[in-house]
Amino acid sequence: MRDVAEPAAPRVAIVIPVFRHSGLVIEALESALAQEAPFPILVALVNDGCPYPETEEVGLAYARAYPHRVIYLRKPNGGLASARNHGIRTVLDRYPSVDAIYFLDADNRLRPQAMARAMATLDADPDADWIYPSIDMFGLPSAWDYSGPYSLLQHSTINICEAGSLVRRKVFEDGVFFDQSFRLGWEDWDFFLSAARSGFRGKYLEDFGFRYRKRPESMLMEADREAAQLQGDMAQKHKLLFAPxxxxxxxxxxxxxxxxxxxxxxxxxxxxxxxxxxxxxxxxxxxxxxxxxxxxxxxxxxxxxxxxxxxxxxxxxxxxxxxxxxxxxxxxxxxxxxxxxxxxxxxxxxxxxxxxxxxxxxxxxxxxxxxxxxxxxxxxxxxxxxxxxxxxxxxxxxxxxxxxxxxxxxxxxxxxxxxxxxxxxxxxxxxxxxxxxxxxxxxxxxxxxxxxxxxxxxxxxxxMIPRKRFSGQPVYPRVTRDTSRNMGFLLPMAEFAGVERVAYNIAKAMRARGWSTHAMLLDTGSIKILPDWQDAFDSLGFLSDPDFRLGGAGPQNFLGSPISDWAVSGSHDKVISMLHWLDCVINFHGGAVAGTMGQLRRLGVRTVNSLHVHDLTRFGRPTGNTHVGLAYEHAFDLFAPCSEAMASWLRGMGVPRQKIVTVPNAPGFDLPDSIQAADALTRRRDRSADKPLRALFIGRLDRQKGVDRLDALIRASKSRRLPVDWRVIGSSVMGDSRSLPGGNLAISPEAPLSDPADLAAAYDWADVVVMLSRYEGLPLTVLEAMRSGAVVISTDVGAISEVVQDGKTGILFPDSEDITPALDALELLSGDRDRLRAMSASGFEDMLSRTWQTATQAFSDALEQPTPPVPTDPLKDDRNDDT
Known part of the structure; x- marks a missing residue:
């Protein structure tokens, strides 16, 4: 060995950690010193507490022989990452002229032109932050091609960058070092992923000149044996990168x-x-x-x-x-x-x-x-x-x-x-x-x-890489950037009965607040399109999964309500692959889909459960989506009940107050521009008291809505010869064949309405709107009727009493199979039109400020709050001093 004096301003440093490779490190040192480059190169040999005296002898000998080119560093054993970090920090502290650092393991080699070619490539491309090679192995000979553009996506799954890469100084100055907790291997893979997380990118160099020694037993083989633990460590540290x-x-x-x-x-x-x-x-x-x-x-x-x-x-x-x-x-x-x-x-x-x-x-x-x-x-x-x-x-x-x-x-x-x-x-x-x-x-x-x-x-x-998170399922092709505000509305069907109309109106309100809104149909291949559909939703999707089951009995039962077997043990991957890109999802009585909320939440999706009504069993026991929501309470960030009654029930059932944001229902459709509600009220005042009372039922013709009670009421009003004109608008969406044993109403029902102008005209026609439901949430029909000036006659169920004041804005009576109170109410209002007008005006006044924009204000504010704790990507700090 002989000393070749070099200027004390090296441009590249080669860091060589050594531990138990004292017999091979000479080859690595000689290949580093033999570099033919138009700039000075420093070699930093780091003895990582090697127990072999020969390592000390070799290090001291080279440092003495090449005092201007080799520095020898000793430290207690801390592992490969610790040794590299010690070399990096020494170079950064002592040699401000160094522009890039190369890592050469003690058992590998370089060809003479390696550093010159790598540095020239780095100089030629300001967007490249490190230069990496293909892997040409000797010992056990093989050669692996990693050419082509650098791909962080591939790098997230395959370690395409060998530690033997030339890395710009600024990467380390930005705080990226080797993670010393990776003692079992993969510290180089983790290093480059950390660099990429900080915005740095690599570039491939063909014929770099790197030679990798491969033996049947090595640290690489040990790392392969510990792959399961290392994969877990990588997934924990780089959660954001691995997120779909x-x-x-x-x-x-x-x-x-x-x-x-x-x-x-x-x-x-x-x-x-x-x-x-x-x-x-x-x-x-x-x-x-x-x-x-x-x-x-x-x-x-x-x-x-x-x-x-x-x-x-x-x-x-x-x-x-x-x-x-x-x-x-x-x-x-x-x-x-x-x-x-x-x-x-x-x-x-x-x-x-x-x-x-x-x-x-x-x-x-x-x-x-x-x-x-x-x-x-x-x-x-x-x-x-x-x-x-x-x-x-x-x-x-x-x-x-x-x-x-x-x-x-x-x-x-x-x-x-x-x-x-x-x-x-x-x-x-x-x-x-x-x-x-x-x-x-x-x-x-x-x-x-x-x-x-x-x-x-x-x-x-x-x-296939994103698909791995979903057991191979195709991943919904939506790209979301940092400013995205995408809200998904999970609907079991879209016939635009009460719950779907609430979803529709919340979507319109949230879209007006800057969210992109997306309707996701879970259990149907058909959707009814309302006239102003595109004011509510930016996109539409159908799950179309034959394995998905909205409800049905399963192996688990929560508070007497069956939990669908799909929710408990079904394959959720298709649902999650469809929804992963959303910033927020709202479940509108989607039944079994509640079983996916925890998984979506772990992906950073805000999860909301919109609740409207308790279903009742034949014996009057509450059941259905409200109880399924409770079963999965931990998986929801927020509960959005439609009424204070539902909010109180949730609090009573143990849902934290901070997770409950009431979104009180408002009328289910906007009045067309051509219709002024105040004009309708004026027309009502001018109606002759000599004309029959106009009574309207509008809704589903099923048992929940009391269609059998309605039939009895219509027949009884005719028997009592009350001056009442009846209209019944609706059909049986739920197909409850038990509602009317005879199958026929006392009068023929009209087809359901969805056009706002048609609905407004129907309410405008009515003096009273009759509801004889056995159970409800906060029905939109009540709110729409009151906005039009029609007086509500209803059973006192659900949250109807939150908006209808008995005797002032409408008439309420206890839920019962006895229709006498409803019959008496019809007789009262048909005979006392002054009272009818007073109730009409009071109800109309109460609805003036009830809009979906005001209803969703608290909900919108809650979503603007910081995202609840979910797995994050903690920034590591490896700046601890080596000892």
């Missing part, structure tokens, strides 16, 4: 999942979320080149794995209907078992959106008329490599050979003009496939382009 929302963001930025081909524009969208800024627009030739690069060198290049075809007008139609993301998720799920899938879009029933699966051999050929078509990633690869195209060409035949799966989406004319949509997506898909097969890049398949084995094994499979 972050993984999907990375997927969108680094490896788009979909290639959406629009043949009318001859361009493709490469994206996860078509509405996110990460979406790239590429031409067909660029896409073809990327596909073949990914086919030829899949470890180094990527292309979107899912090819979806639709005309731009179809895409615009789905986007306008709020169904674009759901459609992509639906198609991706179907491709789990099918080769080619199609989505048909047809004219549906006015005022309804419906989805239906298409089955049967006789319908296979319908794939030719699909508005959207997609092919599975695996099949696309096989077709591109197939010498002939006969097999895939049959997709347009009467008997296609690929496995076909199809769905049909029915949209009303108010949402889309489906007659103008193109229905040739499958033929356009086939044309794109033939363009890919005809590409001159295809010949590259016949040659070997990489002598190393693929180390980045998840390249082109990045979409």
């Amino acid at each position: 929302r972050e993984l999907v963001r990375l997927e969108a930025d680094e490896a788009p999942r979909y290639a959406i081909y629009m043949p009318d524009r001859a361009e493709l969208l490469h994206c996860v979320d078509p509405d996110d800024d990460s979406t790239r627009v590429v031409d067909v030739e660029t896409h073809i080149r990327q596909v073949w690069q990914a086919q030829v060198l899949p470890g180094a290049n990527s292309a979107p794995p899912f090819t979806v075809v639709m005309h731009s007008a179809v895409l615009a139609c789905l986007r306008s209907a709020g169904l674009l993301h759901w459609a992509l998720w639906k198609l991706e799920g179907q491709l789990e078992s099918a080769h080619v899938v199609g989505l048909h879009i047809s004219q549906g029933t006015p005022g309804r959106v419906e989805i239906a699966d298409i089955s049967g051999v006789e319908n296979k050929s319908r794939i030719r008329q699909a508005a959207v078509a997609a092919i599975s990633p695996k099949l696309l690869t096989e077709v591109l490599r197939d010498p002939v195209s006969d097999w895939i060409d049959t997709v347009l035949s009467a008997n296609p050979k690929p496995r076909i799966d199809q769905s049909e989406l029915f949209l009303p004319a108010s949402v889309a003009d489906t007659d103008r949509l193109h229905r040739d997506a499958t033929s356009s898909l086939l044309q794109l496939i033939h363009s890919l097969r005809a590409s001159p890049y295809r010949v590259a398949l016949g040659q070997d382009w990489q002598w190393r084995s693929n180390g980045a094994t998840l390249r082109n499979l990045e979409y």
Whole structure:
């Protein structure tokens, strides 16, 4: 050894920790000293309390022989991370000229040009914060290729960056060091993930010049044996990185999942979320080149794995209907078992959106008329490599050979003009496939382009990384950024009875407050669309999971109420994969879905349980969603009862006061601009007292609403010859066949109403609105009637007495099968119109300030409070001094 004097201002430092490698460290030192670089290099040898005297001898000898190039450091044994940190801090403190630090383990080597090439790459790219190599092993020889763009998404699952990387000084100055608690291994993987969490990124260098010694027994092998514990430690420390929302963001930025081909524009969208800024627009030739690069060198290049075809007008139609993301998720799920899938879009029933699966051999050929078509990633690869195209060409035949799966989406004319949509997506898909097969890049398949084995094994499979959190289920393609405010409304059905109308109105109010609102249908493939639907919801999705069961008896029973077996032991992954991206979900009597709230909450989703009414058994015992909510109280951040009565019940049942935010019901629809409530009140005053009293029932025709009592009341009023004109508006949504043994009301009911103008006209017609319910929450009908000036005659159930003052704004009487009190009330008001007018005016006055904006104020304020404690990503502090 001989001293070669160098300036005392090194630009690169090579840190070599040594523990029990005293016989091999000389090779590492010599390869470091042999670096051929146009800048000075410092070597810091760190003796991590090695028990072998030879390590001390070697360290001292090199430090004496190369006093300007080698420093020798001793410390008590603290592990590899501790030794590296000691070397880093010494270099940072003593050598301000050092721009980057390289880590060389004592049993590895460098080729002479390694530091020069790595530093030149770092200098050439200001966005690169560390330079990492492929792994070329000797001893047990192997070579692993980690080329291609750096991917934090892949790095979250595979350690693609060896510790033998050149790292900029600023990474350490930002506080990123090796975590000394990782004594079993993976400290280098953790280091680079921590650096990435701080915003730093790596860059790959081909032929870096790094040589990795591999032996059958080593620290690496020990780490593999402790993989389970290390995975737990990594998951605990890097929760935010491993969260599905972050993984999907990375997927969108680094490896788009979909290639959406629009043949009318001859361009493709490469994206996860078509509405996110990460979406790239590429031409067909660029896409073809990327596909073949990914086919030829899949470890180094990527292309979107899912090819979806639709005309731009179809895409615009789905986007306008709020169904674009759901459609992509639906198609991706179907491709789990099918080769080619199609989505048909047809004219549906006015005022309804419906989805239906298409089955049967006789319908296979319908794939030719699909508005959207997609092919599975695996099949696309096989077709591109197939010498002939006969097999895939049959997709347009009467008997296609690929496995076909199809769905049909029915949209009303108010949402889309489906007659103008193109229905040739499958033929356009086939044309794109033939363009890919005809590409001159295809010949590259016949040659070997990489002598190393693929180390980045998840390249082109990045979409599988977020799926791991959901047992392989496709992940809803929504990208959320830091400013997102997405609220999901979980609805078992959407016929817009009371609970759904509450959801609808809360959605409108929260949307006006800046939230994006999303209706998620759990147990139906059909939804009723109200006229101002798009004022309430930004998007719509259908769970469409045949395994999901809203209710039903299960193995557990809570306070006498059965808990669905799906809630307890069902597969929740599809539900959670659909909802993970939301900032808040509100469960509107979704039954078994309460069983997923704890898992969503652990993902950082705010969970809210909206409660409205106790169901009653035949014996009058409370049961249903209120009790299911109590069973899962721990999993909900907030309870949003519709009334003070429900809030009091929750407090009495042990729900903490801080978790209860009352959202008192308000009228279920806005009055059309053409209708002024005050004018309606004036018209009521002018009605002749000689005319019959107008009595209205509006609601479901089932036992809960007392339809049998209503029938008896109508018949009794006729028998008593009361001057009453009756109207009954509604139908049996719940299908309770026991409500009327004879099956017929005393008068024929009119069809249910949903249009605000029609509803307003019905209430305006009525002098009184009659309700004979056996149980209620705080029914919207009462509030809507009072706003219109109609007087409510009702059983005193639920929270009705919170808004109806008996004798002042309406007439209440105890819940009973005896209809005499209701009959007497009709007789009283039909004969005393002055009293009717006084009650009408008082009720109208009480409703003037009752709006959904005021009703949701406290709820909105609660959501603005800091998120309740959930697993976080604690920033580590490894700045403890080495001893």
